[in-house]
Amino acid sequence: MKPLFAVREVLQKQGMASASQIAAELKLSVGLVEDMLVYWQRRGVVEQVSVGTRKSCGRSCHSGGCGSCGNTMAPSVQAYRWCSGGRQSPHLLSQ
Amino acid sequence: MSDFHETPQRSPVSARLPVIALAGNPNCGKTTLFNLLTGAHQHVGNWPGVTVERRSGTMTMGRRKISVVDLPGVYSLMGGGGEDQRVARDFLLDSDIELIVNIVDASNLERHMALTAELLETGRPMVLVLNMVDEAEAHGLQVRSHELSAALGVPVIPIVARKARSRTRLMETLTQALDHPALGNMLDYGQLIEAALAALGTLLPGVPPAHRRFTALCLLEGNSDPIDPKTQHALQQISSELAVMSDETPADLIMDRRFAWAQEMAAIAMHRQGPAGLRQKITDRLDRVVLNDWLGVPLFLAVLYLVFVVSFSGGNIFLDFFDQASAALLIHGVGHLLLSSGLPTWLISIIAGGIGGGLNLVISFIPPIGLTFLFLAFLDDSGYMARAAYAMDRLMRRMSLPGNALVPMVIGFGCNVPAIMGSRIIEDPRGRILTVLMQPFMSCSARLTIYMAFAVVFFRSNGGQVVFALYVLGIIVALLTAWLLGKTALRGEVLPFVMELPPYRLPSFRSVFLQAWQRLKVFIFRVGRVIAVIGVVLFILPGIGWTDRGLRSTDIDHSLLAQGSRALVPIFEPMGIHQDNWPAISGLIAGAAAKEIVIGTLNGIYQRQNAADLMADYRDPDIAGQLLGAIKTIPANAVTFFTTLDDPLGLSVMDSTGTAEQASGAESATLQAIAAGFTPLSAFAYLVFVLLYVPCASTMGALRREVGWGWMSFSLLYGTGLAWSASTVIYQSSTFAKHPGHSTAWIAGVLAAFALLVVGLRLYGQRRDALSKPSLNRRASA
Amino acid sequence: MDSFIMNSSITSPSESLFIGDLHLGDHARVLEITGGKVMRQRLGMLGIRRDTPVRVVHGPGKRGAVLQVGGARVALGWGVIQRIRVAIIPAESTHTGEKT
Numbered sequence: 001m002k003p004l005f006a007v008r009e010v011l012q013k014q015g016m017a018s019a020s021q022i023a024a025e026l027k028l029s030v031g032l033v034e035d036m037l038v039y040w041q042r043r044g045v046v047e048q049v050s051v052g053t054r055k056s057c058g059r060s061c062h063s064g065g066c067g068s069c070g071n072t073m074a075p076s077v078q079a080y081r082w083c084s085g086g087r088q089s090p091h092l093l094s095q
Numbered sequence: 096m097s098d099f100h101e102t103p104q105r106s107p108v109s110a111r112l113p114v115i116a117l118a119g120n121p122n123c124g125k126t127t128l129f130n131l132l133t134g135a136h137q138h139v140g141n142w143p144g145v146t147v148e149r150r151s152g153t154m155t156m157g158r159r160k161i162s163v164v165d166l167p168g169v170y171s172l173m174g175g176g177g178e179d180q181r182v183a184r185d186f187l188l189d190s191d192i193e194l195i196v197n198i199v200d201a202s203n204l205e206r207h208m209a210l211t212a213e214l215l216e217t218g219r220p221m222v223l224v225l226n227m228v229d230e231a232e233a234h235g236l237q238v239r240s241h242e243l244s245a246a247l248g249v250p251v252i253p254i255v256a257r258k259a260r261s262r263t264r265l266m267e268t269l270t271q272a273l274d275h276p277a278l279g280n281m282l283d284y285g286q287l288i289e290a291a292l293a294a295l296g297t298l299l300p301g302v303p304p305a306h307r308r309f310t311a312l313c314l315l316e317g318n319s320d321p322i323d324p325k326t327q328h329a330l331q332q333i334s335s336e337l338a339v340m341s342d343e344t345p346a347d348l349i350m351d352r353r354f355a356w357a358q359e360m361a362a363i364a365m366h367r368q369g370p371a372g373l374r375q376k377i378t379d380r381l382d383r384v385v386l387n388d389w390l391g392v393p394l395f396l397a398v399l400y401l402v403f404v405v406s407f408s409g410g411n412i413f414l415d416f417f418d419q420a421s422a423a424l425l426i427h428g429v430g431h432l433l434l435s436s437g438l439p440t441w442l443i444s445i446i447a448g449g450i451g452g453g454l455n456l457v458i459s460f461i462p463p464i465g466l467t468f469l470f471l472a473f474l475d476d477s478g479y480m481a482r483a484a485y486a487m488d489r490l491m492r493r494m495s496l497p498g499n500a501l502v503p504m505v506i507g508f509g510c511n512v513p514a515i516m517g518s519r520i521i522e523d524p525r526g527r528i529l530t531v532l533m534q535p536f537m538s539c540s541a542r543l544t545i546y547m548a549f550a551v552v553f554f555r556s557n558g559g560q561v562v563f564a565l566y567v568l569g570i571i572v573a574l575l576t577a578w579l580l581g582k583t584a585l586r587g588e589v590l591p592f593v594m595e596l597p598p599y600r601l602p603s604f605r606s607v608f609l610q611a612w613q614r615l616k617v618f619i620f621r622v623g624r625v626i627a628v629i630g631v632v633l634f635i636l637p638g639i640g641w642t643d644r645g646l647r648s649t650d651i652d653h654s655l656l657a658q659g660s661r662a663l664v665p666i667f668e669p670m671g672i673h674q675d676n677w678p679a680i681s682g683l684i685a686g687a688a689a690k691e692i693v694i695g696t697l698n699g700i701y702q703r704q705n706a707a708d709l710m711a712d713y714r715d716p717d718i719a720g721q722l723l724g725a726i727k728t729i730p731a732n733a734v735t736f737f738t739t740l741d742d743p744l745g746l747s748v749m750d751s752t753g754t755a756e757q758a759s760g761a762e763s764a765t766l767q768a769i770a771a772g773f774t775p776l777s778a779f780a781y782l783v784f785v786l787l788y789v790p791c792a793s794t795m796g797a798l799r800r801e802v803g804w805g806w807m808s809f810s811l812l813y814g815t816g817l818a819w820s821a822s823t824v825i826y827q828s829s830t831f832a833k834h835p836g837h838s839t840a841w842i843a844g845v846l847a848a849f850a851l852l853v854v855g856l857r858l859y860g861q862r863r864d865a866l867s868k869p870s871l872n873r874r875a876s877a
Numbered sequence: 878m879d880s881f882i883m884n885s886s887i888t889s890p891s892e893s894l895f896i897g898d899l900h901l902g903d904h905a906r907v908l909e910i911t912g913g914k915v916m917r918q919r920l921g922m923l924g925i926r927r928d929t930p931v932r933v934v935h936g937p938g939k940r941g942a943v944l945q946v947g948g949a950r951v952a953l954g955w956g957v958i959q960r961i962r963v964a965i966i967p968a969e970s971t972h973t974g975e976k977t
């Protein structure tokens with residue numbers, strides 16, 4: 001099995017999903033899926049969105065450290081979205 | 096475990112300590128493990144050039160000293176992380192490390208194994224520590240460390256870092272791993288990537304062979320830049336070749352393989368047993384009772400009471416057997432053997448009477464102490480102790496102590512040494528020092544023997560209350576000590592209570608038994624050694640004395656022991672010990688080495704004073720008869736146990752001299768001599784002194800190891816001073832009417848000395864605060 | 878896709894709620910841990926981090942509270958529970974709660 005690519009496929013197919021949904025579909029642990037999503041996120045092809053917040057594509061701070069989303073996180077859910085055509089170069093991994 | 100690859104032995108270039116690096120994800124219990132390994136021997140600073148905290152320390156394995164470095168917690172060594180990651184990666188790659196200890200959270204294995212994959216790539220010997228195994232088991236997972244070890248090619252050890260017993264097993268594994276380093280099986284990235292790695296590896300001339308694969312991986316993943324144009328060119332060529340053969344980037348392929356590997360390894364290591372639902376329900380129900388606002392504290396006290404009942408009364412069932420059987424074999428049997436082999440009598444009395452008699456005393460304490468250890472291990476494994484600590488937290492906080500300081504205190508009733516070692520569970524250094532300094536005041540089981548002997552003689556009808564009062568006095572002094580130090584020398588906030596409540600479980604007999612046996616073994620060997628040595632000394636000292644003609648053999652009243660003890664009598668005069676009762680002081684001197692031998696010492700001296708024929712017993716001993724008699728005591732004592740369940744210290748036996756004599760290890764002649772030397776009041780003062788002064792040499796050793804020479808010396812002086820002051824105040828205030836002027840002077844002197852101590856501690860505290868503030872400010876501005 | 882985000886509920890900043898303000902049995906999500914790096918590290922070690930869902934299984938009272946965090950239970954003293962800012966998760970969405 002190729003878990004990393006499987007996660008990518010699920011997300012590509014569904015457009016947007018939460019880590020636990022992907023984990024359930026692929027029968028993987030949520031933690032592992034989250035780590036793989038973080039990897040794809042670093043690669044720039046996936047982005048994290050909080051349902052219920054106003055983060056915009058490509059400019060999210062991911063951590064809430066900027067403070068712009070800290071107060072509105074309340075009952076929100078972290079979901080991931082496929083941004084096709086993202087930056088593909090692996091050399092951007094190290095940021 | 097499996098066929099590990101062995102690395103060539105390093106030549107001993109210098110006296111540099113071997114280095115163990117602890118690596119793991121941020122939340123894997125790495126710091127707990129670090130504390131467990133290094134104890135107080137740690138140093139916190141910064142990694143050069145960055146603000147990342149660098150924690151290092153030393154630990155001792157057997158005779159070896161080893162340096163332990165706690166790396167920052169990271170999820171990955173590869174790109175994307177901050178300074179933490181760079182520090183960890185640089186240290187792992189560039190420093191001389193003998194062993195990487197990778198700590199992973201067993202309940203979250205897939206996630207943590209990703210880092211393990213990278214650590215294996217560094218090409219350094221490794222040990223994998225599966226932490227929080229109990230949590231994984233609570234989730235219904237069975238941990239299969241042997242299978243994982245075979246798959247990884249490195250030793251795997253499951254532990255629960257919170258528990259001190261894990262330390263021993265971990266140490267064994269680390270010792271082995273240092274002697275036979277295992278590099279482990281690196282993961283296979285598939286034909287394509289492996290070929291690329293091999294090709295790249297040959298083009299890295301400046302890189303040592305051991306690091307080539309890792310460097311090649313970094314290049315291929317795009318995590319580091321090529322050092323020279325030649326490598327740059329080769330990398331581009333290999334990348335473009337790969338692109339033709341696969342749609343995916345090399346980085347993605349590598350990462351995918353790592354995630355898949357982590358998942359495979361987790362599947363090997365974890366076997367799902369069954370639903371965790373029922374456990375959850377049981378935990379819910381039990382917690383509702385155990386953590387209840389009103390029931391929590393009384394329940395804990397009830398549990399403590401139960402431990403005492405079963406340990407002391409239950410221990411009494413076998414105490415006589417152990418005592419009489421070991422006396423028959425070690426004293427009379429050995430004595431008889433030596434006598435028939437024609438050795439001189441003085442040597443026989445040293446071996447049989449001194450060493451054998453001393454060992455006999457220790458052995459008779461095995462049942463109560465063993466049972467105490469057994470029950471404490473049971474409570475610890477059952478998951479209750481952590482809850483008790485939470486229940487008591489608010490009360491302990493008033494004494495400026497964290498709630499979990501309670502756990503060592505309970506252990507202290509058995510023996511102060513494991514109690515001091517057990518204080519390591521307290522994270523904040525201030526709380527830890529306070530807790531350690533409290534332990535010497537807990538009435539350990541060795542002190543109980545002295546209480547018993549005296550209670551029999553002087554406090555017949557209310558012996559129970561007296562012994563109980565001594566226990567309570569110990570607890571009060573311990574708490575007040577913590578309170579006093581917390582307000583003066585060791586001021587500071589108690590860290591808020593944060594503690595994981597482990598899942599409830601029915602402890603396995605094996606685990607509880609082994610844990611208790613480990614502690615008991617340490618106890619027996621430690622005490623046995625001391626007693627053997629002191630037994631000899633105490634048989635020589637009373638036999639020789641300083642006379643006009645130099646050092647000669649004399650009777651005991653003119654011996655070195657008598658001369659030395661008599662010289663010390665004036666110091667103890669204010670607490671009611673008079674010149675002719677010098678053996679009491681010999682007992683105290685011996686007691687500074689080990690409390691178990693105080694009564695034994697008195698025994699020896701009083702018996703010699705009576706000048707009985709020591710050899711008479713050895714000439715014609717009825718060993719078989721004595722052994723039979725010993726066995727017969729078991730059923731008899733069992734009956735007593737069930738009829739006196741309400742009397743945990745077995746104090747009602749004081750009504751019958753015979754039983755109590757045996758319980759205290761003293762013989763009638765000794766008890767009579769004690770009765771002659773003390774008044775009830777001076778006896779009580781003496782017992783208070785015994786409770787509070789230096790607990791024993793081993794406890795002092797443990798103190799030094801845990802809090803250093805400074806605090807150990809403080810504890811020694813403070814405890815002895817306090818013991819003397821308390822006994823003096825008790826004696827003088829009770830005999831006030833007889834000599835008011837004298838008593839007033841003594842009491843005023845003690846109070847003044849105490850006031851001086853408080854002022855001194857305050858000054859020390861202020862200086863300490865002043866010293867730590869600038870560094871805090873510096874840290875804040877950094 | 879942007880419209881999806883914009884149309885979904887735009888929540889008002891919730892008032893400051895700490896674990897001490899919760900009730901027995903409440904589910905909540907950790908928003909923030911005030912009280913310094915050391916405290917964050919200690920709690921992080923026990924799995925209490927930003928975004929962690931927790932459930933109150935004992936207290937909160939003067940003694941503190943016991944939280945269910947994943948498979949583990951963590952006892953926290955009074956001093957700590959007033960430093961963990963949380964948001965209550967309504968009962969019907971405690972499982973995953975997402976609507977996609």
